[in-house]
Amino acid sequence: MENIEQLENYEMKIYKELADELSEGAKRVSYEEIARRIGCSRSTVRYNVGKLMSARFIGFENGKLYLI
Numbered sequence: 001m002e003n004i005e006q007l008e009n010y011e012m013k014i015y016k017e018l019a020d021e022l023s024e025g026a027k028r029v030s031y032e033e034i035a036r037r038i039g040c041s042r043s044t045v046r047y048n049v050g051k052l053m054s055a056r057f058i059g060f061e062n063g064k065l066y067l068i
Contacts (some may be wrong), residue, residue, distance in 0.1 A: 010040055010044055010048050011037065011051060011052060012046045013038040014034060014038065014045055014049065014052065015052055015057060017034045017037060017038065018034070018049070018052075018065060018067070019060060019067055020034050021034075022065065022066065022067055023067075027058070027064070028064075029065055031045040031046055031049070049065070056068055
């Protein structure tokens, strides 16, 4: 159960970081920087970005992430 809660927690933290970066007009979002900020690996960020895209919370077009 703890691992599931931690994954959900990572999704929320990653979404918040992405939302902050994108709302500030970032042209590119660094998975490494997000990973450093929330204390996880780059692969965890990448995996959860994929989950957020599948759930249609964020999108990807022309090489850029955007909030839906």
